[in-house]
Amino acid sequence: SKSQLTYAARASSHPNPLARRLFQVAEAKKSNVTVSADVTTTAELLDLADRLGPYIAVIKTHIDILSDFSEATITGLKTLAEKHNFLIFEDRKFIDIGNTVQKQYHQGTLRISEWSHIINCSVLPGEGIVEALAQTAQAPDFPYGSDRGLLILAEMTSKGSLATGAYTSASVDYARKYPSFVLGFVATRALGEVESEVAKKEDEDFVVFTTGVNLESKGDKLGQQYQTPQSAIGRGADFIIAGRGIYTAADPVEAAKKYQQQGWEAYLARVGG
Numbered sequence: 001s002k003s004q005l006t007y008a009a010r011a012s013s014h015p016n017p018l019a020r021r022l023f024q025v026a027e028a029k030k031s032n033v034t035v036s037a038d039v040t041t042t043a044e045l046l047d048l049a050d051r052l053g054p055y056i057a058v059i060k061t062h063i064d065i066l067s068d069f070s071e072a073t074i075t076g077l078k079t080l081a082e083k084h085n086f087l088i089f090e091d092r093k094f095i096d097i098g099n100t101v102q103k104q105y106h107q108g109t110l111r112i113s114e115w116s117h118i119i120n121c122s123v124l125p126g127e128g129i130v131e132a133l134a135q136t137a138q139a140p141d142f143p144y145g146s147d148r149g150l151l152i153l154a155e156m157t158s159k160g161s162l163a164t165g166a167y168t169s170a171s172v173d174y175a176r177k178y179p180s181f182v183l184g185f186v187a188t189r190a191l192g193e194v195e196s197e198v199a200k201k202e203d204e205d206f207v208v209f210t211t212g213v214n215l216e217s218k219g220d221k222l223g224q225q226y227q228t229p230q231s232a233i234g235r236g237a238d239f240i241i242a243g244r245g246i247y248t249a250a251d252p253v254e255a256a257k258k259y260q261q262q263g264w265e266a267y268l269a270r271v272g273g
């Protein structure tokens with residue numbers, strides 16, 4: 001599978017412009033780390049983004065947990081993304097009928113389409129959610145061009161997750177049906193071999209983001225289950241997502257560097273570097 005190839009090779013051959021950019025960023029910065037910056041004020045978010053920016057490929061936000069979201073949040077995030085060459089992933093987990101998610105994505109208070117390169121959705125509502133988000137982002141008058149993409153939430157890390165079996169298979173089906181907008185998956189492993197109703201193309205190259213990565217802890221008191229960067233990347237993660245493991249560390253910059261180093265070494269081991 002493509003996960004044996006280097007990010008540089010995948011960047012040069014990938015048909016999706018945002019996937020190419022993602023792999024280029026990883027290669028340029030020698031980082032496959034996504035920091036999940038789950039802080040609750042704009043000042044904390046922008047401070048983390050600026051300090052950790054050099055060591056990460058992507059920042060993942062939950063913009064609706066900020067107590068003071070404003071124009072300054074958007075401007076600050078966009079400026080820092082350019083300054084440090086990282087992409088923005090709003091972990092909004094859209095999960096509604098097509099008509100509603102189009103408005104949640106492209107209208108409304110949070111203006112997600114304006115600043116977030118990557119979004120994600122659950123396929124619980126069925127294929128229509130993917131179709132609707134693709135339709136909005138690929139409309140001729142969509143202002144942000146081909147610089148937007150979707151990850152399908154195919155599995156979850158929490159204890160007792162119901163995102164398994166037929167749900168995970170449907171995630172793969174819809175990714176294969178909308179490859180020009182679906183970058184890949186949020187999942188705990190590579191999904192290329194999952195049973196699917198849609199035939200796998202020989203050159204298929206979906207990107208796998210794995211959450212629940214932590215070097216110090218096995219889980220939390222609310223059902224989160226962790227694995228290490230080595231384990232996640234060994235199972236097929238292309239990008240590892242760490243939240244508290246980085247931002248609650250005594251020194252978040254040192255922690256980010258440690259995840260960057262371990263994530264990169266695990267990647268090099270996988271591609272045989």
Ligand code: 5IU
Pocket residue numbers: 036038062091153155156157158186211212213214224241242243244245
């Ligand atoms: N997140 C998960 N598990 C999942 C999915 C998303 O933890 O299956 I999909 C989010 C929740 C949180 C971050 O924003 O990833 C993990 O944070 P910690 O590393 O602090 O547990």
